[in-house]
Amino acid sequence: MKLTQNVQVQIPKYILILINNLFEIQKKIESGDDNLNIGRNMTKIIEALEEQGLTFENPLGQKFNQTRADLEATITGEGTENLIVVDVLKPIIRMGNTNNSVVVQKGIVIVETFKE
Numbered sequence: 001m002k003l004t005q006n007v008q009v010q011i012p013k014y015i016l017i018l019i020n021n022l023f024e025i026q027k028k029i030e031s032g033d034d035n036l037n038i039g040r041n042m043t044k045i046i047e048a049l050e051e052q053g054l055t056f057e058n059p060l061g062q063k064f065n066q067t068r069a070d071l072e073a074t075i076t077g078e079g080t081e082n083l084i085v086v087d088v089l090k091p092i093i094r095m096g097n098t099n100n101s102v103v104v105q106k107g108i109v110i111v112e113t114f115k116e
Contacts, residue, residue, distance in 0.1 A: 009095055011054075011104045016093065019049065019056050019105075023091045027058075056091040057107070064111045071107045079113030086112050 022045055029039050049055070064073055064083040070092045075083065092107035 007102050009102050009104045011093075011095070015054070016105055019054065019093050020090055022046065022049075023056055023058070023088075027088075053095050053097070054093065054104075055095075055101070056093045058088055058091055059085045059107050059109060060088050061085060063114075064109070069106075070103045071109050073109050073111045075111055077112040082114045083111040084114040085109045 022042065025038065026042055029042065059071060062085050064071060064085055071085070073083075073085075076086070087110040088107060089110070090105065090108040092103060093105035094101035095104050096102050
């Protein structure tokens, strides 16, 4: 179970830029072939960040409701019930460990009503 504290933590801007760009690279790798073996480099960078207590989370496919403190969402479509994350513009960046972390950047997402 994750506990999220709503506390402001200052992280150098270059770290946020680095993490956001890593996230974009990771999305590109997951969508196609890794011809240049970028995945291995990504893993090393992610591990180095995790050693410093920084992690990022891709909330794609997760349920969304107005009480989520770790996401800022734009709702598309007509409904506002049973919302799910359909696109992630920026990941959730956390500092801390798996059970107790602080959100240092809210995820920026697009949500829409889940269609079964």
